Amino acid sequence: MNHPIRIAPSILSADLGRLAEQVAQVEAGGADWLHVDVMDGRFVPNLTFGVPMIEALRRLTRLPLDVHLMVVEPERYIRVFAEAGASIFTFHPEATTHVHRHLEEVKDHGMKAGLALNPSSPLALVEEVVDELDLLLVMTVDPGFAGQQYIPAMTGKIRRARRLLDARESAAALEVDGGISRETIRAAWEAGADTFVAGSAVFSAPDPGEEVRQLRRLCLVEV
Ligand code: DX5
Ligand code: ZN
Numbered sequence: 001m002n003h004p005i006r007i008a009p010s011i012l013s014a015d016l017g018r019l020a021e022q023v024a025q026v027e028a029g030g031a032d033w034l035h036v037d038v039m040d041g042r043f044v045p046n047l048t049f050g051v052p053m054i055e056a057l058r059r060l061t062r063l064p065l066d067v068h069l070m071v072v073e074p075e076r077y078i079r080v081f082a083e084a085g086a087s088i089f090t091f092h093p094e095a096t097t098h099v100h101r102h103l104e105e106v107k108d109h110g111m112k113a114g115l116a117l118n119p120s121s122p123l124a125l126v127e128e129v130v131d132e133l134d135l136l137l138v139m140t141v142d143p144g145f146a147g148q149q150y151i152p153a154m155t156g157k158i159r160r161a162r163r164l165l166d167a168r169e170s171a172a173a174l175e176v177d178g179g180i181s182r183e184t185i186r187a188a189w190e191a192g193a194d195t196f197v198a199g200s201a202v203f204s205a206p207d208p209g210e211e212v213r214q215l216r217r218l219c220l221v222e223v
Contacts, residue, residue: 006032010199029209033066040071044144058085082109090114141178146199150179162192189219
């Protein structure tokens with residue numbers, strides 16, 4: 001397999017009282033991106049971060065900020081998140097209507113554009129816009145909370161997503177999010193994912209930086 005490996009620790013599981021230190025730890029461990037989960041209490045039953053968190057992270061690091069919007073009408077936030085310093089803007093097609101238009105708007109604002117699919121959502125939802133995508137996110141839990149179990153049936157969906165991107169000669173990142181840990185990362189990697197969000201696995205580890213290294217190693221190890 002010759003695609004890259006990106007590890008994206010999810011700030012949702014960080015100790016926010018020590019945000020700067022936690023960011024520095026995962027950066028030292030070689031984290032590629034920081035994943036920022038934006039939830040509105042409507043698309044998902046939880047509330048998290050908005051513009052101030054993205055601005056704060058932007059001041060703390062030069063790592064790409066991989067912003068995952070679990071909100072209805074995500075298009076309302078394209079401009080403000082771009083201004084706050086978001087690098088990648090990933091939204092759910094289930095949460096809006098004019099997906100193609102909004103992908104264009106995201107790119108017009110200088111960000112990379114991603115689409116995320118809930119476990120129950122078919123890949124067909126993104127098929128018509130594959131050529132517009134910088135990133136496809138296959139959710140491996142139902143979004144809303146950190147610390148949930150990876151849904152094993154999603155491994156087959158990752159494989160099909162990989163085939164879809166390859167068939168269209170797409171260079172989009174294939175990201176997975178939810179329950180990614182030492183136990184699950186290898187299966188997702190072998191199925192064709194190249195970008196791995198990890199929240200509780202990284203930030204509940206005694207050394208978050210070392211955990212980032214370990215997750216990457218588990219993809220690279222020869223079997
Ligand atoms: C889940 C979020 C995830 C979450 C992952 O709704 O989209 O990014 O932070 O957390 P873990 O890795 O603990 O499942
Ligand atoms: Zn996420």
